[in-house]
Amino acid sequence: MHSVEKVLAARGLVAKTGPRFSGDRPMVKRNKNWKQIILFLLPVLTLFLLYFVYPLIFVFVTSFTEWNGISAMQFKGLGNYKRLFLSDTFRLSFRNNILWALVLGLVQIPLAAGMAMVLARKPRGWKTFRTIYFLPNVISQVALAMMWLAVYNAEYGMLNGLLNSVGLEQLTHNWLGEYETAFPAVIFQQLFYIGYFMIVILASRMGIPESFYEAAEIDGANVLQQEAHITIPMLRGILVTTMTLAMAFGMRHFESTYLMTNGGPAHQTSVMGIVLYRNLEALRFGEANAIGTILIVTGGVVIALLRWFFGRKASASETVQ
Amino acid sequence: MKKSINRSGSHIAIQAAAKTGKWFYILFFLVITFLPLVWLVISSFKTNFEFETQAFALPKVWMWSNYKNAMSMAGLPRLFMNSIIVAASTTIVNTLVASMGAFAIARETFRFQNLLLNIIVAGVLIPIIALMVPFFKLVNGFGIYDTLFGLIVTYSAINIPISVFLIHGFMGSIPRELEEAAVIDGCSFSQRFSKIVFPLTKPGLVTAGTFVFIFCWNEFIYAMLLTSSEVSRTLQLGIRFFRSQFVVDYTSMLAAIVITMIPTILVYVFLHDRIISGLTSGAVKG
């Protein structure tokens, strides 16, 4: 939700917030501004058609073929899809992507929102914290992966070193090399890099007028109650937005896993992006593009479900009020 | 923290617990996010032998020569220049194009607008590595292979879904009444955009712009795919010069990474912070 709106609402300047989508309004026969609308949409649509629609048609069409990029394509029907769903590796990767999406959406975003709420109350040094939390987003993934490889290493790693020094030898692991620990370790590495989402949420949070909290304070609401009854409802829009983005990132997750484990051991940390990349490398464009198609379709479904769920819940809660 | 003017004991206990929890929370994240940076800087002063054998020890001798190696990276000023041009141009082109599109979708009514929005936003899901061959064909076909322009257009396009998504979200919540008043005052369509909606969407633009800038600064695969000569090489390609087929000069590479990080940190600290604080104070004024 946007700050200005809240301020205006608070001052009674607007009776009701504007509709989230103008499509909610009754359909006008033809918008009198149609020329300008087209003009405004032209740049974005041109780029989108060239860089998304055309390539995606290419991806979609070739996903039904066997093609190495050099010889003529051979139509295979659903052969690539069938092969993928029969493959243990792909099914595992698919599951891992769903887990990534859930963890990023349902754990990372609450962590980021929590931090935004804490920092919005301006504890000592909050500006410094805000900057530091963001720094990992600036460091290249290559450098981050190098460090975490060293943290998790079984021979000289820092994590095992810590455990040994506090007498917990039995808890040491070859973190990225064991079935039980590899996937959690890879997720853990990304989970706490909340910087970007935290900044986005914090920007919105700072827009909520201080007077709301002061009023609640006088009514005797404690900090947690204030957050639950003022912040969370007012940030609903931005929370759904960031959650959607985080889940999308989870579905197409690739880079840090590729850099740290390349999907190993025995595909335990594999994700669809890694299988896709491996097929590209082997010049199996048909199968790679089938994965691309699956990824987009399932991601779309996950996100549509999320928006539908929150949209419904939101309207339900509004009627309760 | 505001002074508490409450009397109930349980209330105070909750406040105290929240306070402890808060500092624990802050410290935990401080450690986990600050650690990589410290490690990165320390490692960049080691020898490769130390780096590979004692990943967490301090270097015996601080190897300033790594920084000398990194600074002597072929054409470093040019690489910096190229990265800045690409990242800055892309950020401007992308946020402008995306905000115009988002404005038309968010503030006007026309057939299939929601469908259009959903299609564009679904682009967020696309694993862009899957699109290497078509992107290469496009850029090569337009004759912009190995140009900064080609990179700018490609990066601007790649980030359209996320920018439209973020900016649209912010625009959708601007009260319509403001615009309606402006229309009565005689504002045209494009003035509604430039005078009212665009300025009020600044948090969205900054949010999207930050993302796009960092993306461009750290992007490697397409920078490698779409350029070939020194004229259009970016920093991320330069960093790879410490790597060869079989052997990597890790610590000089880390030194190069530290050097290349500095501008992004500065951009973030100065620009972003300034804009964000400007925003919140501006918002209160209405």
Next chain:
Amino acid sequence: MKTWKILALLLILALTVPGFLLAQSAAETGETVLKWPTIWVGEDSKAGEVERLVMEFNTLNEGKYQVDIEANPDYDGYRTKINAQVAANAVPDLFVFNPDPTSFSYYEGDRLMDFADELAGDWGKVFVGGAIGDATINGETKSIPYEIGVTPIWYNEALMVKAGVTEYPETIDDFWKVADKLKAAGIVPTSQMTGGTNAWTSMLWFSHIAMSIGGPKVWDKPITDPVFEKAAEILLKMYSDGNTTKDAVGGDAGVSGGHYLAGRTAMFINGPWYIGRVRGEAPDVYENTKIASLPAAGDYPGGQIGFALSNLAAGATDNAAKKGGVLAFMKWMTEPENVKAISMDSGAMFAVKFQTGAGDAVDPLQKKFTDAVNDASFVGTHFATVYPSDVVAEFGQALAKMALGRATPAEFLQQIKSVID
């Protein structure tokens, strides 16, 4: 209105400034310019001599041909890019590739230049026997064999002595006894890794073992053959009972090489390109490193692994001048004197024959590599040159599964086979 104008100005600037900066490129001289994207730049040991040779070529052919190096030091990235360029039918004028079944599919269609006719003449005689045959498919030689790799066993003699071992083991049974002595002295016997794109070190161990049991032609057999199962059993043992480091599962080349450099492991496998690293960073280890073949695991002892590491290739063209330039450059790069210059300077080995005289300074460890090949009872290739890249990637994944006790050697091979099918 002001904002609007500023924005428009910014947009125009953002789009045109980079354009102006580029206007300076491409000064026309009437020369035929050949672009050569290459990985032999930057830190690569061959970079210096390759650059010198290109410059010399350009001077010799001034006004006629000019080769421009387009540096791309990131090996994986380079390969990805060449794949995309070949698939987009925009093959570079000149390039390098790593010959394996995946990259040999570049030969399909008419995208690469065929050198078969030219190589049939005198030019073909500069190459070592069999090299051209290996680069020929259906009578077409669409790449020039160039750099070759040799990957014998490296061992640290000082660590062996410390453990009371005086002789490098003759057979695999002796090998296990040596391993036990090393462990008793607190030394890890072997460097291994399942990570990276191809589990490099362990893939080479496996290839050595398989050839020791089945001979150099072992790769003609199906992967589920009992020979490979036996080899897998031995490799599994190398992963068990502390015969390798704890981080071997999931470890990459930095892990396996790092342990050898640090003197933690006694035996390791890699090519001569790693010598410079050892000499520079671990002089003690360098002094004590010896080169050997695998202790006999079967009926074919004393073999070595030698393989085509990089071939030179060129995009097909109808332009006669370009074609002439490519041929001239290929001949220049494969001239024995020039190859010798690169080899002497970098330690790399080539598929081109050249004479070394007494006056030529060769790194002593380097020389051991050459000797190892010359003394070998046979020279065979390794797993990753035989199978396409997705099968090679599966090797490391399946190996991790076996090493963690979740697959038997037979299941390990079965898993690799499932990707071959």
